[in-house]
Amino acid sequence: MESRPSxxxxxxxxxxxxxxRLVFGNQLKYDRVRIxxxxxxxxxxxxxxxxxxxxxxVEAPNAITLGNHCIFPIKLLDQLVSADHPEYYKFPWLIHExxxxxxxxxxxxxxLFMALEAQFRFKAEAYNFGGEQGLLDGxxxxxxxxxxxxxxxxxxxxxxYERLKxxxxxxxxxxxITEIQQV
Numbered sequence: 001m002e003s004r005p006s007x008x009x010x011x012x013x014x015x016x017x018x019x020x021r022l023v024f025g026n027q028l029k030y031d032r033v034r035i036x037x038x039x040x041x042x043x044x045x046x047x048x049x050x051x052x053x054x055x056x057x058v059e060a061p062n063a064i065t066l067g068n069h070c071i072f073p074i075k076l077l078d079q080l081v082s083a084d085h086p087e088y089y090k091f092p093w094l095i096h097e098x099x100x101x102x103x104x105x106x107x108x109x110x111x112l113f114m115a116l117e118a119q120f121r122f123k124a125e126a127y128n129f130g131g132e133q134g135l136l137d138g139x140x141x142x143x144x145x146x147x148x149x150x151x152x153x154x155x156x157x158x159x160x161y162e163r164l165k166x167x168x169x170x171x172x173x174x175x176x177i178t179e180i181q182q183v
Contacts, residue, residue: 065100
């Protein structure tokens with residue numbers, strides 16, 4: 001029988017904070033953030049949530065953010081890797097989850113109910129912000145970051161970070177990231 005690593009709770013590594021500042025600047029209370037790794041109950045909760053939303057379950061690791069705690073079922077990175085590394089996806093995933101901590105630090109516990117409401121109301125579409133064109137159209141209409149649901153905000157920060165690190169155009173994302181950095 002294969003043994004499962006024990007859950008681990010830690011503060012953010014200094015290199016993580018340095019990278020995350022590219023998205024959140026000084027607007028995240030980094031010293032309050034706790035990263036939980038090898039914690040499997042988020043996967044169980046995801047299976048239950050999928051059933052309650054009457055969606056088809058897809059086996060994939062699921063993270064949950066509660067307050068200042070990002071809870072992952074896997075081990076995150078020990079060091080920054082390049083975008084072509086097979087485990088690179090873990091850092092943009094952390095960016096998405098840290099967006100929920102930023103929301104908590106701005107809104108208090110109400111953020112959790114707003115995120116759950118978006119997930120149950122929009123299901124898989126809760127994360128869809130329309131991509132680059134959706135952001136450009138939103139800018140034309142005067143849309144602000146707060147006009148996106150909390151899961152969309154997480155995807156906006158995640159894709160901004162990915163595009164920034166890959167040297168792609170980030171102009172459609174920049175007004176929304178600037179809002180985060182200037183709160």
